[in-house]
Amino acid sequence: MNTKILLVIAGILISFTAQTQEVGTSPAHIKALTSEWKGERFEDGRPKVSDALLKRMKNIQIEEAWGYLRGKNYHTQYEGNWKVIHPEGVMTGRVVTAQYMPERPDYKQLIKITGGKEKRDTIGGSNSWPIQILQPGDVYVADGYGRIIDGTLIGSNLGNAIYANSGNGVIFDGGIRDLAGLLDIEGFNGWYRDEDPSYLQNQMLTSINAPIRIGRATVLPGDVVLANRHGTIFIPSHLVANLVISSEVVGLRDIFGFQRLKEKKYTAGQIDTKWTDEIKSDFRKWLKNYPDSKLPMTRKELNDYLKTQNN
Structure with a gap:
């Protein structure tokens, strides 16, 4: 086989391997995922929808947003059946995604090694990694595959860290612990499946800012979420x-x-x-x-x- 062809194939394989071993999605891939957005972006590649639009979004009804997205052929952006820390609250923000899976030792070790190469804190748990990259106005959205017992993604300590970084809250397809402590964080809110006193174990973070599934919704990093007592709806940035x-x-x-x-x-x-x-x-x-x-x-x-x- 021609030497040049072999070099090209090797380059492709190296590139593919590097991409598959990332924990955090690269800015280039996030830009590709959100290519219809034409405005300002964060350094991580996510669309930077303006604070003014996020504020106006709070007055929009879920049904109006759902109807508009249906008209644009986006049929899988809504998810309901949540418990809410402050049901009277309305939250909007730019999505940072995280995906969790049942723990598997070999994969968990690879995630830890890769996280270290990405200069993430490998001393504590990897569930702190998405929190460390949150920007003001972000909403931490996690696919915890609906796990409640031993699947509590945050308690009051991480809740305080989330609010300190984002000034916002969370949407977790999973559990939380220490609800009493979370209730005391002024301004913080959360949509979650249930609470449990257990702590997170036998569960691992697998990706940050990759596409995830939240119930029946497909969620991309940089989407804008509208969340209230009636549910959550995830809006592509270019349509906001x-x-x-x-x-x-x-x-x-x-x-x-x-x-x-x-x-x-x-x-x-x-x-x-x-x-x-x-x-x-x-x-x-x-x-x-x-x-x-x-x-x-x-x-x-x-x-x-x-x-x-x-x-």
Whole structure:
């Protein structure tokens, strides 16, 4: 076989081996996973959706986000059936993912060696590794394959560390321990399967910032999550801006519709179906007189959006 061909094959094999042995996904691969995002990124490659959009996202209803994503052919972004530390809370943030598996000694040893090469702390448990890379506004999302007993991914110590780094909370398809201590962390929140006094054992971290499964949802690093008492929904970064403003306009349509129903200008049937040109025109006139101070977006953002719609 030609020497050049052999060298090429060897290079490919070396590259493949290096990639498969990583614990943390490389910035280049994260950029490939999120290639439709065109904005600013973190050093690790994750899309940096703005804090302003994250704040506005908190006012969006899960159903509105779900409907928008369905319309874009994203059918597997929602997961429910959670316990919530503070059920009245709403959390949004940029996702950092982690995957856990049942412990296997040979694989666990490889993870430890690889983590050391990636300059991670190999003295403590590897479940601290995702916490160490959290940035302000991040949400730690972990696939703990639903394990509760001996699968408690955090207690109050790690909860405090998570909040110190991210100013945010967690979504764990698994268990937590020391709920009383977690309740005392002001501003921290968490979505989890159940609590148990056991500590984490016979379970190992296998990847950071790789695609994971959370229940029926597929989650990528850099997704934006909206979490409230009604569930969690994971939104691809490149869809966030348009999802937010389209959902906000839906909210304005609702306010307009309720007002016109109270005025008895239209019937419920007229408002609750596809609007006629007359109602659409009335809505646009109503928007022009709606106070800027009450708009969830700027007037320019609203006008630019309406130019692309047939509302």
